Amino acid sequence: xxxxxxxxxxxxxxxxxxxxxxxxxxxxxxxxxxxxxxxxxxxxxxxxxxxxxxxxxxxxxxxxxxxxxxxxxxxxxxxxxxxxxxxxxxxxxxxxxxxxxxxxxxxxxxxxxxxxxxxxxxxxxxxxxxxxxxxxxxxxxxxxxxxxxxxxxxxxxxxxxxxxxxxxxxxxxxxxxxxxxxxxxxxxxxxxxxxxxxxxxxxxxxxxxxxxxxxxxxx
Numbered sequence: 001x002x003x004x005x006x007x008x009x010x011x012x013x014x015x016x017x018x019x020x021x022x023x024x025x026x027x028x029x030x031x032x033x034x035x036x037x038x039x040x041x042x043x044x045x046x047x048x049x050x051x052x053x054x055x056x057x058x059x060x061x062x063x064x065x066x067x068x069x070x071x072x073x074x075x076x077x078x079x080x081x082x083x084x085x086x087x088x089x090x091x092x093x094x095x096x097x098x099x100x101x102x103x104x105x106x107x108x109x110x111x112x113x114x115x116x117x118x119x120x121x122x123x124x125x126x127x128x129x130x131x132x133x134x135x136x137x138x139x140x141x142x143x144x145x146x147x148x149x150x151x152x153x154x155x156x157x158x159x160x161x162x163x164x165x166x167x168x169x170x171x172x173x174x175x176x177x178x179x180x181x182x183x184x185x186x187x188x189x190x191x192x193x194x195x196x197x198x199x200x201x202x203x204x205x206x207x208x209x210x211x212x213x214x215x216x217x218x219x
Contacts, residue, residue, distance in 0.1 A: 005038065005084070013192040013202075016041045016084070020188070021103040023093050023116045025049075025070040027172035028106030028132045030060035031181035033074050036104075036188065037082030044100065046116075047071055048092035058136075058172030101127040102191075104184055110160045117157070121149060127195075130187045131156075132180050136173045137212040139180040143187045143204050151206070176212060183208055 008014050018040045022029050025047035033043055051065040051073050065073040071089035078087045090097065093107070095115045103120045105113045113131060120129045129144040131152075144152045190202035205219035 008039070011189070012196050013189040014039065015192055018042075018102065018192070019044070019100050021099045022046070022106065023104065023112065024106040024108065025059075025074050026055070026106065026108055027058040027134060027177040028180055028184070029104070030070070030074060031178050032104055032106060032132070032184055033087065034060055034077065034081060035181050035185045037078050037085040037087070039185070039188070041084060042086050042088065044088045044090055044098075045071055045074060046090045046093035046097065058174055058177045060177075099123070101125050102188065103129050104188075105129070105131045106184075110158060114157055117144075117152075128188070128191045130184050132184050134172060134176055134180050136171060137176060139176055139183070139210050141180060141183050141187065141208040143191070143206060143208075145191075145204070148206055156207075176210075179210065183210075 005016070016039070019042040020036060020040055021044045022033055022036070023046045025033065025045055029045065029047065033045060036043060047070045050067055050069050051061045053066055055061055056063065060077065061073055075087045075089070078085055093112050093116055097115070097119060099116060099119045101123060103116065105116050107113050117129060120126050126146060131142040131144065133140045142152060142156060187204060190204050193202040194200050194204065207219065209218040210216070
């Protein structure tokens with residue numbers, strides 16, 4: 001019987017020893033941890049919240065996870081789907097918290113996203129920072145490499161007060177949450193592919209946007 005990773009072990013981007021950090025285990029991070037857990041062996045996760053019933057509509061949790069810490073629920077799920085992957089909880093992300101050279105931000109607020117970006121930017125060996133944002137029918141993914149820092153800081157880090165507030169019951173959906181996690185995972189595989197071959201053979205767009213009502217991808 002083939003193992004979970006046997007079908008991808010020959011992929012040029014496959015690097016199970018890579019360690020990554022994921023900020024937030026909600027609509028983006030819960031799905032992203034599931035997907036990245038099939039590729040890498042170690043994932044550090046930041047979240048201090050617990051699973052509530054209203055999370056079930058867009059996040060990768062079931063009724064049996066209600067009241068559990070999201071990090072605990074994620075670890076429990078990983079044992080079923082990603083037995084080789086270590087999910088290491090880090091609690092709440094605060095200013096100055098540690099990250100890895102490849103880091104993903106999936107927080108539900110801009111302040112935590114800014115703090116995580118600053119931690120990543122301060123690393124000497126930083127490689128890739130992937131920022132995902134969504135609504136119920138749209139998403140945006142930003143792939144930041146060291147040469148893109150200035151552009152990202154200048155135009156793509158607004159304050160929380162500048163973000164329109166959406167109805168609580170329509171902030172995320174399962175299909176859009178799974179889609180953005182897939183795209184963020186592709187940013188990782190494309191970056192890793194380019195790094196291995198030392199050539200830009202896989203596209204790594206600065207911004208990827210999807211709008212569901214008109215079924216449009218833009219990059």
